[in-house]
Amino acid sequence: MAFFTHQVCRGFSSSAVRNVVIKHVTVIGGGQMGAGIAQVAASTGHSVTLVDTNDDILKKTVKGIEGSLKRVVKKKYADKPEAGEEFIQKVLKNVSTSTDAVSVVQGSDLVIEAIVENLKIKQDLFSQLDKAAPAHTIFASNTSSLPISDIASSTNRLDRFGGLHFFNPVPMMKLVEVIGTSATSQETFDSLLNFSKTLGKTPVSCKDTPGFIVNRLLVPYLLESIRLHERGHGSKEDIDIAMKLGAGYPMGPFELADYVGLDTTKFIIDGWSQMEPNNPLFAQSPMLNKLVEEGKLGKKSGEGFYKYK
Numbered sequence: 001m002a003f004f005t006h007q008v009c010r011g012f013s014s015s016a017v018r019n020v021v022i023k024h025v026t027v028i029g030g031g032q033m034g035a036g037i038a039q040v041a042a043s044t045g046h047s048v049t050l051v052d053t054n055d056d057i058l059k060k061t062v063k064g065i066e067g068s069l070k071r072v073v074k075k076k077y078a079d080k081p082e083a084g085e086e087f088i089q090k091v092l093k094n095v096s097t098s099t100d101a102v103s104v105v106q107g108s109d110l111v112i113e114a115i116v117e118n119l120k121i122k123q124d125l126f127s128q129l130d131k132a133a134p135a136h137t138i139f140a141s142n143t144s145s146l147p148i149s150d151i152a153s154s155t156n157r158l159d160r161f162g163g164l165h166f167f168n169p170v171p172m173m174k175l176v177e178v179i180g181t182s183a184t185s186q187e188t189f190d191s192l193l194n195f196s197k198t199l200g201k202t203p204v205s206c207k208d209t210p211g212f213i214v215n216r217l218l219v220p221y222l223l224e225s226i227r228l229h230e231r232g233h234g235s236k237e238d239i240d241i242a243m244k245l246g247a248g249y250p251m252g253p254f255e256l257a258d259y260v261g262l263d264t265t266k267f268i269i270d271g272w273s274q275m276e277p278n279n280p281l282f283a284q285s286p287m288l289n290k291l292v293e294e295g296k297l298g299k300k301s302g303e304g305f306y307k308y309k
Ligand SMILES: CCCCCCCCCCCCCC(=O)CC(=O)SCCNC(=O)CCNC(=O)[C@H](O)C(C)(C)COP(=O)(O)OP(=O)(O)OC[C@H]1O[C@@H](n2cnc3c(N)ncnc32)[C@H](O)[C@@H]1OP(=O)(O)O
Pocket: 068, 069, 071, 072, 075, 143, 144, 166, 167, 168, 169, 170, 171, 172, 173, 214, 215, 218, 219, 222, 223, 225, 226, 250, 251, 253, 254, 256, 257, 260, 265, 268, 269, 288
């Protein structure tokens, strides 16, 4: 159910929609990011429907959320383990799951998409959802690298479409980049900013420019790290140690790429190198391509640049 801070909407023409107070959120994609977003939204009192392609994935996702909540309460409720367990159960009650995005968006104030980093797949999803969702529902993508306006172009709600770019791991990372396109209404943008604050995050406003703020700076750094290594100028271990101890980063570039997922990483590079084929910043990495080809996708698959377990 949505609440409008300025006026009740009748007929939901876009001009009638005022700051939507977001209560019910649909999160599409129960991978690393979708799980984290659902967890944080449910922990802050939102009712959340989590959607993925099959029930096995959804079961695993909910288990993952429970595990992450346990880590959170271990610290937050160190002296009150019973209250911690109560909190976990309360949060889990706020989460329901579905494999049918079209039917669940009908009750949503906000849809956050966190599926695979592929423009066509995201457009197909939003195009279907656009026909089923109420007019007041705001759509947002968590894309790392694709233009929000390109994703939004598959819908008829350009004014109610924006970017909400979270950071991994979502329960720990405080930042959300809120992205408005030239068509995003001020009301939508404000609703997304307010929503980010209700999650306990710090939002920053970004234009719909490639990589927004963080990834525009982070991706060239990560790519230069792998090229340094491919040229034989440093082992991955030494590069990681150097950036942690010399630059104060919590993870080195190879550890971070493994943590993000090398498939997602490759999707981003492929997209940017197609967009700017002559820009040496975004040139392909043979080493990364080989790892992905071999199914070594980083931490989530047990091996990437490093082995896990
Ligand atoms: C070289 C390859 C080149 C390839 C080219 C690449 C190009 C493209 C890549 C672009 C990627 C773009 C991705 C994107 O869009 C944006 C991103 O998200 S970028 C990633 C941003 N994230 C980071 O930078 C993470 C950096 N790491 C950290 O902050 C810490 O390492 C981390 C918090 C993850 C873990 O902390 P650490 O001390 O290392 O380990 P601990 O396990 O002890 O955890 C500390 C603390 O945190 C709690 N915790 C950790 N994870 C979770 C969780 N998921 N849920 C709940 N709690 C968690 C843990 O319990 C600990 O709590 P304590 O109470 O302190 O024990």
